[in-house]
Amino acid sequence: GEDVEQSLFLSVREGDSSVINCTYTDSSSTYLYWYKQEPGAGLQLLTYIFSNMDMKQDQRLTVLLNKKDKHLSLRIADTQTGDSAIYFCAASKSTGGGNKLTFGTGTQLKVEL
Amino acid sequence: ETGVTQSPTHLIKTRGQQVTLRCSSQSGHNTVSWYQQALGQGPQFIFQYYREEENGRGNFPPRFSGLQFPNYSSELNVNALELDDSALYLCASSSGPGNTIYFGEGSWLTVV
Numbered sequence: 611g612e613d614v615e616q617s618l619f620l621s622v623r624e625g626d627s628s629v630i631n632c633t634y635t636d637s638s639s640t641y642l643y644w645y646k647q648e649p650g651a652g653l654q655l656l657t658y659i660f661s662n663m664d665m666k667q668d669q670r671l672t673v674l675l676n677k678k679d680k681h682l683s684l685r686i687a688d689t690q691t692g693d694s695a696i697y698f699c700a701a702s703k704s705t706g707g708g709n710k711l712t713f714g715t716g717t718q719l720k721v722e723l
Numbered sequence: 724e725t726g727v728t729q730s731p732t733h734l735i736k737t738r739g740q741q742v743t744l745r746c747s748s749q750s751g752h753n754t755v756s757w758y759q760q761a762l763g764q765g766p767q768f769i770f771q772y773y774r775e776e777e778n779g780r781g782n783f784p785p786r787f788s789g790l791q792f793p794n795y796s797s798e799l800n801v802n803a804l805e806l807d808d809s810a811l812y813l814c815a816s817s818s819g820p821g822n823t824i825y826f827g828e829g830s831w832l833t834v835v
Contacts, residue, residue, distance in 0.1 A: 653766070653826040655823070655826070704821045709779070709821050
């Protein structure tokens, strides 16, 4: 089955860029998502990229997809303290039985002053 | 604000009991999925409902069951609760099985 991996922790200074990386195993994944989770809260959809794209930019967020290496990254420009949270990468696959998301274990982003 | 609402937000149950969690999907969304997120882990897919039929299931035992209603809202039922069922249960909706997926705030279940 699909496996999604992320590094566990990232610390950056306020104002710097953050880059969170993710690898996945199933090349037939159709969408790749980034979600943000703050303590005690649900998952907030940040952005997603379709598997036939290699880049998507949305304000401070840039997603890069290397389909050959099955590598996805999320860059947050001008990182703020409010960006401190856990970030989940998820791969979506459509099957005859519907589609499901397979999540990584999450990357905890800590933004320091 | 995703428009996906879940209830209750928190609950405590005793081992062996049964629990029902509820979810209202975003307006216009006919597909609902349920995920279990244990502490410190990523969410795990339980199952998906599309037009009131189960449409995909993850690696969860039959004591995890669900329903989807004609208005596309959904319930997750868990029988014979075990301590390891303690988790955040997340509901997600989309406008079709292959479309963008939005999550609710979740229901925190503690089994004692």
